[in-house]
Amino acid sequence: MPAGTLYRGREGMWSWVAHRVTGVLIFFFLFVHVLDTALVRVSPEAYDNVVATYKTPIVNVMEYGLVAAILFHALNGLRVIAVDFWSKGPKYQKQMLWTVVGVWVVLMAGAFYPVLQHTLRTLFGS
Amino acid sequence: MSAETTPVNDATSLYDADNPAPVIEAPRKRTGKTPKTTRTNFELYGWLFMRLSGIVLVVLVLGHLLIQLMLDGGVSKIGFAFVAGRWASPFWQAWDLIMLWLAMLHGANGLRTVINDYAQRDNTRFWLKMLLYTATVFTVLLGTLVIFTFDPNIR
Numbered sequence: 001m002p003a004g005t006l007y008r009g010r011e012g013m014w015s016w017v018a019h020r021v022t023g024v025l026i027f028f029f030l031f032v033h034v035l036d037t038a039l040v041r042v043s044p045e046a047y048d049n050v051v052a053t054y055k056t057p058i059v060n061v062m063e064y065g066l067v068a069a070i071l072f073h074a075l076n077g078l079r080v081i082a083v084d085f086w087s088k089g090p091k092y093q094k095q096m097l098w099t100v101v102g103v104w105v106v107l108m109a110g111a112f113y114p115v116l117q118h119t120l121r122t123l124f125g126s
Numbered sequence: 127m128s129a130e131t132t133p134v135n136d137a138t139s140l141y142d143a144d145n146p147a148p149v150i151e152a153p154r155k156r157t158g159k160t161p162k163t164t165r166t167n168f169e170l171y172g173w174l175f176m177r178l179s180g181i182v183l184v185v186l187v188l189g190h191l192l193i194q195l196m197l198d199g200g201v202s203k204i205g206f207a208f209v210a211g212r213w214a215s216p217f218w219q220a221w222d223l224i225m226l227w228l229a230m231l232h233g234a235n236g237l238r239t240v241i242n243d244y245a246q247r248d249n250t251r252f253w254l255k256m257l258l259y260t261a262t263v264f265t266v267l268l269g270t271l272v273i274f275t276f277d278p279n280i281r
Contacts, residue, residue: 027233114196
């Protein structure tokens with residue numbers, strides 16, 4: 001461990017880092033998302049125009065990334081609550097993180113087609 | 127065996143009854159110098175809010191993602207007509223309103239923590255938080271206004 005740092009590495013620190021990074025990213029998206037939704041008060045065309053951007057392949061892939069960030073933040077958040085409120089939480093925090101990672105991988109695999117179906121169908125035909 | 131039963135105040139120990147171990151002040155202990163205005167349990171309630179709102183948001187946000195991005199063709203179906211259909215129901219209006227408020231406050235409090243952790247200069251920290259609070263109030267009010275004043279026959 002380098003001198004002059006309190007960072008301990010391993011599951012505890014890296015899950016904390018990932019929780020921060022995903023949290024900040026989600027907050028910035030939320031800000032933009034409220035602004036784009038506010039366009040329904042301008043005109044149906046203005047709203048549908050900006051939603052068309054959400055249907056392009058690149059942004060559709062970013063939506064899969066958004067789901068990935070939110071899903072990790074949600075699952076790890078439940079783990080943080082368990083660490084804080086469950087008497088054995090701190091003892092099992094590592095096992096709980098790997099459970100979070102496992103559930104995340106399964107749900108992300110399950111979300112792959114539903115989230116990206118728009119792009120998959122437009123790029124590779126019906 | 128004898129080492130385990132040796133009293134603490136043996137010849138090699140630094141401390142005894144006349145020379146007790148120094149008292150270490152607890153981190154962030156409130157002292158006479160602590161400003162009176164910070165002597166509340168705000169941080170405790172903030173900590174509790176993050177956990178309570180987090181549990182509610184898991185349901186609201188994951189349900190939102192499922193409906194908007196996965197079911198019925200994923201993002202393909204989204205458009206003005208789809209929004210109008212959903213906000214015709216008070217249930218989904220309430221869902222979106224509660225989700226907006228909880229998510230914005232949860233996110234703003236999270237970013238406040240991040241700013242407090244990394245912005246070291248007092249001025250930088252102050253202005254970053256003012257920017258954050260301004261953006262948060264603006265976004266919450268705008269979103270609330272949009273949900274309450276939505277007009278499906280705008281055109």
